[in-house]
Amino acid sequence: MSLPEIVRSAFRGIGANGPRSLLTVLGILIGVAAVILLVAVGNGSAQGGSNTLTIMGTGLTMKIAESLDDPVLAPGVRSVSPVAGTSAILTWEGAEHRSDSFMGTVPGWFTAADSPVETGAIFTADDEAQARRVVVIGRTVAEELFPGTDPVGQRVTVGGALFSVIGVLKEKRDAGDTAVAPISAVQQVLAGYGPLSAILVEAGDASPADTVEGQVSAILDTKLEPGSYRVVNASQPLETRTATARAFTTLLGAVAAVSLLVGGLGITNIMLVTVAERTREIGIRKALGAPRRVILAQFLVEATLLSVIGGGLGVAVAYLGSHFSIAGVQPVIVPGSVALVLGVSVLIGIFFGGLPAVRAAGLRPIDALRYP
Amino acid sequence: MTGTPVLDVRNLTRVYGDGATEVRALDGVTLRVERGEYVAVTGSSGSGKSTLMNILGCLDTPTTGGCLLDGVDVGRLTDAQLALVRNRRIGFVFQEFSLIPRISAVANVELPLAYHGIKPAERRRRAMSALDLIGLADRADHEPHQLSGGQQQRVAVARALVTESALLLADEPTGNLDSHATEELLSVFDELNAAGRTIVIITHEPGVGARADRLITLFDGRIVEDSRQEPAGRHAAAA
Ligand SMILES: Nc1ncnc2c1ncn2[C@@H]1O[C@H](COP(=O)(O)OP(=O)(O)O)[C@@H](O)[C@H]1O
Ligand SMILES: [Mg+2]
Numbered sequence: 001m002s003l004p005e006i007v008r009s010a011f012r013g014i015g016a017n018g019p020r021s022l023l024t025v026l027g028i029l030i031g032v033a034a035v036i037l038l039v040a041v042g043n044g045s046a047q048g049g050s051n052t053l054t055i056m057g058t059g060l061t062m063k064i065a066e067s068l069d070d071p072v073l074a075p076g077v078r079s080v081s082p083v084a085g086t087s088a089i090l091t092w093e094g095a096e097h098r099s100d101s102f103m104g105t106v107p108g109w110f111t112a113a114d115s116p117v118e119t120g121a122i123f124t125a126d127d128e129a130q131a132r133r134v135v136v137i138g139r140t141v142a143e144e145l146f147p148g149t150d151p152v153g154q155r156v157t158v159g160g161a162l163f164s165v166i167g168v169l170k171e172k173r174d175a176g177d178t179a180v181a182p183i184s185a186v187q188q189v190l191a192g193y194g195p196l197s198a199i200l201v202e203a204g205d206a207s208p209a210d211t212v213e214g215q216v217s218a219i220l221d222t223k224l225e226p227g228s229y230r231v232v233n234a235s236q237p238l239e240t241r242t243a244t245a246r247a248f249t250t251l252l253g254a255v256a257a258v259s260l261l262v263g264g265l266g267i268t269n270i271m272l273v274t275v276a277e278r279t280r281e282i283g284i285r286k287a288l289g290a291p292r293r294v295i296l297a298q299f300l301v302e303a304t305l306l307s308v309i310g311g312g313l314g315v316a317v318a319y320l321g322s323h324f325s326i327a328g329v330q331p332v333i334v335p336g337s338v339a340l341v342l343g344v345s346v347l348i349g350i351f352f353g354g355l356p357a358v359r360a361a362g363l364r365p366i367d368a369l370r371y372p
Numbered sequence: 373m374t375g376t377p378v379l380d381v382r383n384l385t386r387v388y389g390d391g392a393t394e395v396r397a398l399d400g401v402t403l404r405v406e407r408g409e410y411v412a413v414t415g416s417s418g419s420g421k422s423t424l425m426n427i428l429g430c431l432d433t434p435t436t437g438g439c440l441l442d443g444v445d446v447g448r449l450t451d452a453q454l455a456l457v458r459n460r461r462i463g464f465v466f467q468e469f470s471l472i473p474r475i476s477a478v479a480n481v482e483l484p485l486a487y488h489g490i491k492p493a494e495r496r497r498r499a500m501s502a503l504d505l506i507g508l509a510d511r512a513d514h515e516p517h518q519l520s521g522g523q524q525q526r527v528a529v530a531r532a533l534v535t536e537s538a539l540l541l542a543d544e545p546t547g548n549l550d551s552h553a554t555e556e557l558l559s560v561f562d563e564l565n566a567a568g569r570t571i572v573i574i575t576h577e578p579g580v581g582a583r584a585d586r587l588i589t590l591f592d593g594r595i596v597e598d599s600r601q602e603p604a605g606r607h608a609a610a611a
Contacts, residue, residue, distance in 0.1 A: 366426045366432040
């Protein structure tokens, strides 16, 4: 029998044993899709989040902040946000709230600090240029000053000046007691034109925070006394987060591997249930003069086809599934996991699908025919 | 008759198990079958008939003793050579229905030809003419479970004769058949024998044994009687 004929005969075998073939394909499909998706979810949870450096020190100025926005010397920098912070008392209709973190900054800060607004809007570059008195307040400030009222559109008094509330920040752990206004307005009204309290530097997607830290430090060293500033790598917490995510991925991977194993056992079970039937069939084929090599080829090709079909469909399902966010995480498929899982599942299918055939092909026909 | 005997077995023994559970299924069987003979093997249940048949058909190997098939000592053959012998020289009909399930009757009959390396079109043609010979050409596309016991057994016979092997071995082929189906199957054997095939058939039915021209009786793994007889009740031979 030629190879194309063996393949055709294997296809016929798959078709003739419909339910069994379907179960095998399904078992591999579920195992493969589960592993790829779970790993993708773990991987997805590790991605995203800001990648920010905070520069603190004495003698930070707007000039220095501007010098950091340098595509040549610091190509890894995406945005620079000078921050003038102070403490201030906000009042509204007799209610009073003291915030230790009344910040003047630029619109880029909201992205850099990963602090988007929940309601309302952030201020614009134009607001900043015109030193408009607008403010975005944190959740704590909103609750203290405006219980039961929508703060957006209200005007609060800060340091004797009126600021319009234009937005409320999304809740963020330990950062609710904040108010953010254009730096020009804050300097005018509150902080004065002295040194900045910090500069936030956001690194670009492709630039590791460490690299950008080097670029920034090189610039700062030319402008400031060494030791008069420090760069806090805010991606430190991110790194811990990545480590957590990595642990999470490993955990999910382990769960997934177990599900693949269980899937594999299911396949094996299906195969073993039919061993008696297949062994007898092989006995008949041997009695009719089938060479061992042809029997092996037919059953191995059959097992391989089933595993490859199951594995391929599993990958397809995983790719489809990765378009939906799962438990709030957008899965990001890890190509390595696809290759690994596909390889493992196909091997499981071939091994357990082919094993009975390999064994039976070595039996004397009469022993195969008499298989209990 | 002259020439190399089709079967020439000497002092065959076959022992199953060992120690306390040892069973001597065959205990020194010596037998020659010449070309064109029609031999019936009888004997009570457990006398070793199937064991002998399986060894003659190269499905099993004897514990001691040798088996020459067309002068070739099958004990010395490799696995691949044995496959070739089973395919080209022997047609085997089992007692149990031994068709492969879920493939059509004609696909079953084609199988030995496929292992013989014959092209699909030629295979189909020869399988159909074998089915025609046993009168089941109209059931070619039926799967085994759609056929009666007798029809399945006849398909198995068609499969055994399709390679035109000189030796046809059948282990109680009529064991599960009613008298009508038995008669149909036996007339196929009669025709095949008349056409020159060597046939060895196991049976415990006297009417079946009477159709052969030689009757061998086994008892406890030994041949206790081996006699030539005038075949009775044949149709094809009379024609
Ligand atoms: N696979 C086997 N294992 C052990 N004993 C067997 C086996 N096959 C047959 N026997 C024993 O060998 C003897 C002959 O069996 P068998 O050749 O099947 O007899 P028959 O076909 O004449 O009824 C019986 O006693 C049977 O129990
Ligand atoms: Mg028997």
